[in-house]
Amino acid sequence: MKNGRTFKKRILSGYWPYWVGGVLLGVLNILLAALGKPWGITGNIAKWGLAVCKAAGGHPETWFYVWDEPLNLGLIDLLFSRGTVLNLGLIFGVMLAAVLAAEFRIKKVKSSRQLALGIAGGLLMGYGARLALGCNIGALVNGIASQSLHGWVFGLFLILGAWAGSMFMKYLVSKTGN
Amino acid sequence: MPVKIPPKKGLSLGVVGFITAFGIAAFITEQELLLVWIIGIALGFVLYRSGICFASAFRDIFLFRDFSMARVVIILIAISFVGIVIIQAFDTSGGFLEWVYPVGFHTAVGGVLFGFGMVLAGGCASGTLQRIGEGFILFWAVILGITAGSVLGVYHFSWWKNNFFSIDAVFLPDFIGWIPSIVLTLALLGGLNLLAMGIEKRNNSKNGLTEKDLAEKEVKSNG
Numbered sequence: 001m002k003n004g005r006t007f008k009k010r011i012l013s014g015y016w017p018y019w020v021g022g023v024l025l026g027v028l029n030i031l032l033a034a035l036g037k038p039w040g041i042t043g044n045i046a047k048w049g050l051a052v053c054k055a056a057g058g059h060p061e062t063w064f065y066v067w068d069e070p071l072n073l074g075l076i077d078l079l080f081s082r083g084t085v086l087n088l089g090l091i092f093g094v095m096l097a098a099v100l101a102a103e104f105r106i107k108k109v110k111s112s113r114q115l116a117l118g119i120a121g122g123l124l125m126g127y128g129a130r131l132a133l134g135c136n137i138g139a140l141v142n143g144i145a146s147q148s149l150h151g152w153v154f155g156l157f158l159i160l161g162a163w164a165g166s167m168f169m170k171y172l173v174s175k176t177g178n
Numbered sequence: 179m180p181v182k183i184p185p186k187k188g189l190s191l192g193v194v195g196f197i198t199a200f201g202i203a204a205f206i207t208e209q210e211l212l213l214v215w216i217i218g219i220a221l222g223f224v225l226y227r228s229g230i231c232f233a234s235a236f237r238d239i240f241l242f243r244d245f246s247m248a249r250v251v252i253i254l255i256a257i258s259f260v261g262i263v264i265i266q267a268f269d270t271s272g273g274f275l276e277w278v279y280p281v282g283f284h285t286a287v288g289g290v291l292f293g294f295g296m297v298l299a300g301g302c303a304s305g306t307l308q309r310i311g312e313g314f315i316l317f318w319a320v321i322l323g324i325t326a327g328s329v330l331g332v333y334h335f336s337w338w339k340n341n342f343f344s345i346d347a348v349f350l351p352d353f354i355g356w357i358p359s360i361v362l363t364l365a366l367l368g369g370l371n372l373l374a375m376g377i378e379k380r381n382n383s384k385n386g387l388t389e390k391d392l393a394e395k396e397v398k399s400n401g
Contacts, residue, residue, distance in 0.1 A: 014227075021338055022250040028217050028224070028259030031359070035213060035263050038277060041219070041303040042202020042334020045321070046328035048264045053329055053354035060329070064336040066280060080207040082214050090217020092197050097226040106313045118316050119189065121299025122306070123289045130289025130331025132280040132339055135303040136232040141251070142277060144291025144367075145258035146266075147359050149348035154289040154365075161293020162235075162236035169297060170241065171241075 013101035029141070037082070038145070040138035041090075042129040043068060044083025049126075051078055066133060113176075128161075222311055231305045233296040239292065243381050245374035253370045259363055283346025301401070 029039045050060040051073040060072055078084060097105040109115050129135040132154045134143060140158060143151020197219060206209035214288075234334075235247035296302040301309055301319045306324065309317040350359040 006188045011227075016228040017228060018250045019248060019253060021224050021230045022253040023222045023257060024228075025191075025221065025230065026254050026261070029254070029258045030261030030265070031217055032214070033258075033265050033277075034325065034360060035210065035217075038258065038262065041307065042328060045295055045303070045324055046276050046332055049250070049329040050332065052325075058250075060332065063333055066333045066335075068277075072214045080204060080211060082211070083242030085204055085211050086218040086221075088200070089215045089220040090225070090307045091311040092193060092200075092247045093219035093222020093224075094188075094226040095193050095214040098312055098383035099186070099193050101242050102186060104189060104313055107315065109316045109319070114316060117298045117321055118300070121295040121297070121321045121328035122275030122320040122325075123330075124295030125299065125303065125335075126324035126327025126329075127328045127331040129294075129303065130288070130329075130335060131284040131294065132327050132391050135286070135292060136251075137304055139246075139285075140232075141255050141258055142364065143279070145262045146277040147259075147263075147350040147363060148278035148281075149350060150279050150285050153281055153290075157235045157289030158293040159236060159239075161295075162233075162297050163240050163293075164290070165294040166237050166240035168294070169237075169345040169359065177303075 012097075013103070027147075031124065032086075033142075037068065038138075038142040039086070040068075040134060040142065042088060042126070042135040042138060044081065044087055045085065046130055047071070047078060047081075051075060055111070065130075118132070187235060222308065223376040225304060225308050231308075233300065233302045233305050235295045236293065245378045249374050251349065252367055252374070256364070256367050259367070261392065268329055279351045280339070280344055280346055281348055282339065283342035283349065284338040284344060288331075295327075360373070 019066075030038050050071075053060045054073050055095070059174070061073060065071075072078065072081070095104065107119075125135070132139050133150065134154065135159070139151055139154040141151075143154060145151070201212055201215050204215045220328075230250055231247065232251060235251045238244040239248055292302070296305070299317075300304070301317065301320065303324065306317050306320045310321065350362070353359075354362070
């Protein structure tokens with residue numbers, strides 16, 4: 001009985017070893033692939049951006065792009081599309097794990113510098129993911145796992161970018177001292 | 179007597195309530211979406227409890243010479259690869275080619291920008307969603323950035339594709355054959371893993387850490 005309780009506690013509020021997480025993410029990714037398409041995140045975020053563009057009077061559906069499926073920017077269709085259901089599910093899965101362990105807190109933005117870095121980083125990630133046709137999940141993990149050359153090319157240059165970013169952050173910290 | 183629900187309990191009920199309601203709505207729209215919803219929630223749960231972050235996997239290599247998370251990414255790719263190869267082998271419709279995208283100069287530029295951006299923001303795409311779920315206000319700004327950047331990226335994509343080198347999707351088995359492609363992928367992933375292990379071991383012996391210190395470090399890093 002006591003063992004059962006500690007086990008439950010470990011699952012709900014302990015930290016799982018990295019490798020357990022990696023294996024479980026792999027299994028979930030394979031399940032998604034079996035359902036038609038492996039895990040991806042940023043393609044769906046881009047579609048929401050385009051839907052806003054369209055609502056504001058633009059015509060993003062005429063822009064040339066390589067979409068994974070015919071582009072449908074209707075709001076209800078987009079809300080109940082695979083991509084949105086998956087991304088929203090991820091957010092609420094994290095929230096569920098956090099509230100079950102009583103760890104959910106609203107965390108405020110620390111400084112204007114942090115905010116500026118966040119927005120700049122987000123813009124670069126969004127732009128980069130669309131040029132590469134995927135992010136760490138869609139291009140790196142599933143590109144390589146699908147034996148597509150673009151996964152390896154993305155990974156190689158991703159490491160270069162991460163190196164440059166790390167040096168930049170190091171420089172920033174050494175300049176300002178925090 | 180009115181039942182008083184403590185605020186924390188109210189939040190849990192709210193999250194569970196939304197998960198149930200949206201799951202029902204998804205099921206009514208399309209049965210398969212309920213499965214996708216459950217898988218999405220499982221992905222979030224695993225990401226949060228294991229603390230896996232792709233941005234720090236790459237950043238920690240350069241800032242702390244720490245390869246532990248990078249090796250988890252290699253494990254994730256290897257497991258996905260094995261599952262997807264089996265699905266590809268049994269799929270006669272050729273639908274898997276839809277997961278294989280064009281490659282060219284735009285892929286390289288995209289990789290560099292994405293890698294730089296995720297270190298700046300402190301989280302990649304999955305990390306951003308994860309931290310929104312944890313309650314970080316900052317990552318609402320990051321996802322707005324991702325959305326705006328994505329729109330610009332879609333808008334500019336044809337310029338990058340037409341003015342620089344780009345070729346149609348390269349599915350490796352079509353070029354070098356199935357067996358060589360599978361062997362090459364596994365060899366590269368295995369090689370990268372060994373390389374990471376080798377550098378880690380060298381660094382640790384340079385720092386004078388013993389196996390026991392390492393075990394303690396591992397326990398600490400995993401909580």
